Amino acid sequence: xxEGTVPLTIRIRRFNPEAGPDPWWDEFTVRMEPSDRVLxxxxxxxxxHDGTLALRRSCAHGICGSDAMLxxxxxxxxxxxxxxxxxxxxxxxxxxxxxxxxDLIVDMEPFFKGYxxxxxxxxxxxxxxxxxRRQSPEQREAFDDTTKCILCAACTTSCPIYWSDDAYVGPxxxxxAHRFIFDSRDxxxxxxxxxxxxxxxxxxxxxxxNCTEACPRDIKVTKAIQEVKRAIMFDRx
Amino acid sequence: MTVEHTYDAVVVxxxxxxxxxxIEASGQVRTAVISKLYPTRSHTGAAQGGMCAxxxxxEEDSPEWHTFDTVKGGDYLVDQPAAEIMCREAVDAxxxxxxxxxxxxxxxxxxxxxxxxxxxTRNHGEAPVKRAxxxxxxxxxxxxxxxxxxCIKRDVRFFNEFCVVDMLVxxxxxxxxxxYELATGELHVFRSKAVLFATGxxxxxxxxxxxxxxxxxxxPAVCYRAGIxxxxxxxxxxxxxxxxxxGILISEAVRGEGGILLNGxxxxxxxxxxxxxxxxxxxxxxxxxxxQEVKEGRGVDGKDYVYLDVRHLDPEVIETKIxxxxxxxxxxxxxxxxxxxxxxxxxxHYAMGGIPTDTDGRVVTGxxxxxxxxxxxxxxxxxxxVHGANRLGTNSLxxxxxxxxxxxxxxxxxxxxxxxxxxxxGAEKAAAGDLQRLLSxxxxxxxxxxxxxxxxxxxxxxxxxxxxxxxxxLQQELGALRERYGKAVVGDxxxxxxxxxxxxxxxxxxxxxxxxxxxxxLARDESxxxxxxxxxxLRDDASWLKHSLAYRQDGGxxxxxxPVKMGPYVPMERKY
Numbered sequence: 132x133x134e135g136t137v138p139l140t141i142r143i144r145r146f147n148p149e150a151g152p153d154p155w156w157d158e159f160t161v162r163m164e165p166s167d168r169v170l171x172x173x174x175x176x177x178x179x180h181d182g183t184l185a186l187r188r189s190c191a192h193g194i195c196g197s198d199a200m201l202x203x204x205x206x207x208x209x210x211x212x213x214x215x216x217x218x219x220x221x222x223x224x225x226x227x228x229x230x231x232x233x234d235l236i237v238d239m240e241p242f243f244k245g246y247x248x249x250x251x252x253x254x255x256x257x258x259x260x261x262x263x264r265r266q267s268p269e270q271r272e273a274f275d276d277t278t279k280c281i282l283c284a285a286c287t288t289s290c291p292i293y294w295s296d297d298a299y300v301g302p303x304x305x306x307x308a309h310r311f312i313f314d315s316r317d318x319x320x321x322x323x324x325x326x327x328x329x330x331x332x333x334x335x336x337x338x339x340x341n342c343t344e345a346c347p348r349d350i351k352v353t354k355a356i357q358e359v360k361r362a363i364m365f366d367r368x
Numbered sequence: 369m370t371v372e373h374t375y376d377a378v379v380v381x382x383x384x385x386x387x388x389x390x391i392e393a394s395g396q397v398r399t400a401v402i403s404k405l406y407p408t409r410s411h412t413g414a415a416q417g418g419m420c421a422x423x424x425x426x427e428e429d430s431p432e433w434h435t436f437d438t439v440k441g442g443d444y445l446v447d448q449p450a451a452e453i454m455c456r457e458a459v460d461a462x463x464x465x466x467x468x469x470x471x472x473x474x475x476x477x478x479x480x481x482x483x484x485x486x487x488x489t490r491n492h493g494e495a496p497v498k499r500a501x502x503x504x505x506x507x508x509x510x511x512x513x514x515x516x517x518x519c520i521k522r523d524v525r526f527f528n529e530f531c532v533v534d535m536l537v538x539x540x541x542x543x544x545x546x547x548y549e550l551a552t553g554e555l556h557v558f559r560s561k562a563v564l565f566a567t568g569x570x571x572x573x574x575x576x577x578x579x580x581x582x583x584x585x586x587x588p589a590v591c592y593r594a595g596i597x598x599x600x601x602x603x604x605x606x607x608x609x610x611x612x613x614x615g616i617l618i619s620e621a622v623r624g625e626g627g628i629l630l631n632g633x634x635x636x637x638x639x640x641x642x643x644x645x646x647x648x649x650x651x652x653x654x655x656x657x658x659x660q661e662v663k664e665g666r667g668v669d670g671k672d673y674v675y676l677d678v679r680h681l682d683p684e685v686i687e688t689k690i691x692x693x694x695x696x697x698x699x700x701x702x703x704x705x706x707x708x709x710x711x712x713x714x715x716x717h718y719a720m721g722g723i724p725t726d727t728d729g730r731v732v733t734g735x736x737x738x739x740x741x742x743x744x745x746x747x748x749x750x751x752x753x754v755h756g757a758n759r760l761g762t763n764s765l766x767x768x769x770x771x772x773x774x775x776x777x778x779x780x781x782x783x784x785x786x787x788x789x790x791x792x793x794g795a796e797k798a799a800a801g802d803l804q805r806l807l808s809x810x811x812x813x814x815x816x817x818x819x820x821x822x823x824x825x826x827x828x829x830x831x832x833x834x835x836x837x838x839x840x841x842l843q844q845e846l847g848a849l850r851e852r853y854g855k856a857v858v859g860d861x862x863x864x865x866x867x868x869x870x871x872x873x874x875x876x877x878x879x880x881x882x883x884x885x886x887x888x889x890l891a892r893d894e895s896x897x898x899x900x901x902x903x904x905x906l907r908d909d910a911s912w913l914k915h916s917l918a919y920r921q922d923g924g925x926x927x928x929x930x931p932v933k934m935g936p937y938v939p940m941e942r943k944y
Contacts, residue, residue, distance in 0.1 A: 147864070148864065149862045149863065149864055150862075166701075166702075174816075177867075177868070178814070178815070178816030179814070179816060181859065182859020182860045182868035183859060183860040183862065185860075185864075185865040185866075185867055186867070187409075188581055189405055189409045189410075189411070189581055189582045190409075190411060190413070190414050190580040190581075191580065191616075192414070192614075192616045192696060192700070193696075193699075194413055194509060194692075195405075195408070195409040195411070195413055195414070195580065196408065196409060197406075197409045213699070213700075232865060233864050233865040234865075236865050239406065247520055251517050251520060252468075252469065252518060252520060252521040253467075253468060253469030253517070259466075259467045261460075262463060263462075263463055263466040263467075263472075263479060264467070265477070265478030267474060267476075268473075268474045268475075268476065270474075270478075271472075271473065274471070275471070278471050278503070278510065279506070279509075281408070281413070281509070282406075282408050311469070314469065316469065317469070
C-alpha cells in the first residue's frame with residue numbers, strides 16, 4: 132500500500148462552446164496517492180477546483196468504457212492509468228477524430244453509427260429448439276478476444292485513417308464484426324463482409340497497430356482486422 | 369425550453385433490467401428507453417461471475433434446490449413464490465441469452481459450462497453445486513452487450529444521457545417522467561401510459577463500494593418523493609472480496625474456482641465459520657467473518673484487510689476463467705495473484721431493498737400491496753423480493769433477466785389497452801425548480817465534501833456491523849448533511865454537459881436513500897442476512913419476519929411493515 136500523497140500537475144485541453152469558440156489549456160496541481168487513478172485526479176480538479184470541467188465516467192475500473200481520453204499523447208482509460216505512472220505531470224486531452232462537445236466529452240454518435248453498420252447481433256434464422264445451440268470450446272475460443280470490446284473508442288480514435296477519412300468505419304466496428312463473423316453460430320458473415328468489403332470498410336486499414344496499442348482490454352485489434360481481411364479475400368466463410 | 373414526447377411505455381435505465389424490459393415491450397407498444405449513460409456503460413457490465421440456472425449440464429441440479437438456496441441465502445425474508453418463479457424461469461432465461469448469441473463458456477461436448485458459486489448447493493445444503501453459467505469473468509459484460517445488440521436489431525428508441533429527475537402522475541396513475549438532457553440542459557417531458565424504473569442501485573452512499581459513480585438511487589428517490597414506500601432498505605450487501613481501499617469487485621467466481629481466504633496468520637478462517645461449504649458461504653456470512661477476524665486482531669499486519677489466495681490454482685484456470693479480476697489485482701494493487709495473495713476487504717455491493725413490486729414488476733404500495741397503475745420497476749432498484757435479507761451471488765443477473773422480462777411484458781399489455789393519461793401543462797415545473805435552486809444556490813458548502821462525509825459515516829456506522837448507538841449518531845449526521853446540502857454551491861452554471869449540477873442532484877437522491885436505510889436499520893433490532901446488529905446478534909422471527917416499508921414524511925421517515933410471503937420452506941437456523 133502506498134503511503135503519503137504526491138503532487139500531480141494536470142494539464143487539460145479545455146473547450147466550452149458556451150464560453151467561446153476556441154479551445155484552451157488549463158493547469159491544476161493536486162495532491163494524490165500514487166495508487167490513485169488519473170480519473171481520481173480529474174475528479175479532484177472537478178470537485179475542488181473547477182466544477183465546469185466536463186468528462187464522462189462511470190464504473191472507474193475499466194469495464195464501462197466511458198472515460199477514454201488522450202493521456203500523455205496515448206489513448207487510454209483514465210481509470211486504468213495510475214498517478215504513479217504519470218506523476219509529477221500529466222497532459223489530458225479528448226480523444227481525436229470525433230467532434231469535441233465540451234472539455235473531454237466528444238460526440239459518440241458517429242462511433243456508434245459505425246458499430247451499428249456491422250449488424251452487431253447474432254444472425255441465425257434457424258429454430259434453435261428449447262436448449263442451447265452446441266458450440267465446442269475451440270469454436271468458442273475463435274472469437275473470444277473480440278468479445279472483450281467495451282466500445283470505449285480508444286482504438287478507433289487512435290487510428291490515423293479514421294481521423295482523415297469520415298467514411299471509414301474504424302477498428303472498433305471491425306472488432307465487433309469479427310466477434311460475429313467468427314462465431315460458429317452466426318450465419319450473417321456474408322452480409323457483414325459485403326459491408327466491410329466496401330470502400331469505407333476493412334481495406335482502409337494500413338496496419339499501423341495504433342489500435343492494438345490503445346486497446347485497454349488488450350484485444351489484438353490489428354490481428355482481428357487482418358483475419359477479417361483474409362476472410363473477405365479468400366472467401367473462407 | 370421544454371421538449372415534449374408521447375410514448376406508450378417509458379423505460380428508465382438501460383442496464384440489464386431496462387434493456388430486457390425494452391426488448392419485451394418495444395415490439396408491442398411505442399417504447400422509449402431513457403438512460404443517463406450510454407446503455408453499454410451501465411453497471412450490469414461490471415458483473416463478473418455468472419448467472420445461476422439449474423441446467424444440470426455438469427452435475428445433477430434442480431430449480432427446487434436453487435429456490436431453497438435462494439430462500440435460505442436470503443435468511444427467510446425472501447417472498448418464496450417470487451423466488452420459485454425466478455428459479456424456475458432461470459433455465460429459459462439462460463437459453464434465451466444463448467440463442468441471442470451470448471458467448472457462454474462451454475463444456476467439452478459443447479453445452480453451456482457451469483461452475484460453483486457462494487450459497488448454491490446440491491440437495492438443500494449437502495455440498496456446493498455447479499450452477500453458475502458464465503462467460504469467463506465477464507458474464508455481466510456479455511449480458512449487457514447481448515441485450516444491447518438485440519435492442520439494435522429491434523431498433524429500440526434510446527434517449528442517451530438523459531437523467532430522469534421526476535415522475536408524472538394522473539391521479540393514482542403513472543403518467544410519465546421528466547428528464548434532464550445533459551447535452552443541452554433542457555428538460556423533457558415524456559408523457560407515457562406506463563413507466564418502468566430500472567435505475568440500478570445506490571452503493572455510492574458508501575465509501576468503499578464496488579458500485580459505479582453513477583449508482584445514486586435515482587429511481588428509488590424519485591418514487592419515494594412521489595409518496596411510494598421503499599422496501600427492505602436496511603438490507604444492503606457487503607461483498608467480502610473488494611480490492612483493499614478501492615472496493616473494486618473481485619468475483620466470488622475466484623472462490624468458486626478454488627480460491628481461499630486467509631487471515632493475517634495464514635489461516636483458512638472460513639473453515640471455522642462455515643465448516644461444510646467454507647469459503648463458498650453466502651456473502652453476508654463471509655463479510656462478517658472478515659470483520660470478526662480483523663476485530664480480533666487477525667487482519668493482515670493488524671490492519672483491516674485479509675487475503676484472497678489463488679496461488680495454488682492452475683495458472684491455466686486463472687488465465688481462462690478469471691482473467692479480468694486477475695488483471696484488476698495487477699493494475700490497481702500491483703499484486704501478481706499467481707505468486708502473491710491479494711489484499712481484500714468487504715465492499716458495499718448490492719441493495720436488496722428498493723421499490724416494492726409484485727412478480728409482474730408492478731409497483732405496489734402499503735401493507736395490502738395496492739397496485740399503482742402504470743408504474744413498474746425491475747432489477748436492483750426494485751424489491752420483488754427474491755433476495756430477502758441477503759442476495760446469493762449470480763441471482764442479480766437472473767433477477768434482471770426474469771423480472772425485466774416479466775415487467776416489460778406486463779407493461780406492454782397494460783399500455784396496449786390503456787388510454788393516455790392526462791398531463792397538465794407545466795408538469796416539469798417542480799423539477800425545473802429543484803434544478804434551478806441547485807444552480808443558483810450561493811452558500812458555502814461543497815457537494816463533494818458532503819458526499820465524502822456521507823460515504824465515510826455510512827460505511828462506518830451502517831456497514832457490515834451496526835449498533836443502535838451508531839445508527840442514532842448516523843441519523844443526526846444525516847440531518848446535518850441535509851442542512852449542508854441546502855447550502856451547497858454548484859460551480860458550473862452553464863447548460864451544456866453540466867455534470868456538476870447532475871452530481872449535486874444525485875447527492876440529493878443518495879441522501880434520501882440513506883435516510884430510509886438508516887431509519888429501517890435502527891428500527892430492526894434483530895440480525896438477519898446483510899443487516900447485522902451487534903447489540904441484537906440473533907434473528908428474531910417472532911417479531912421481525914416481515915418486510916419494512918419506508919415512507920417519506922415531513923422531517924423524516926415513517927415505517928410500516930408487511931408480511932413475508934411464505935411457502936414450503938420453514939425458517940431454520942442458517943448454517944453452512
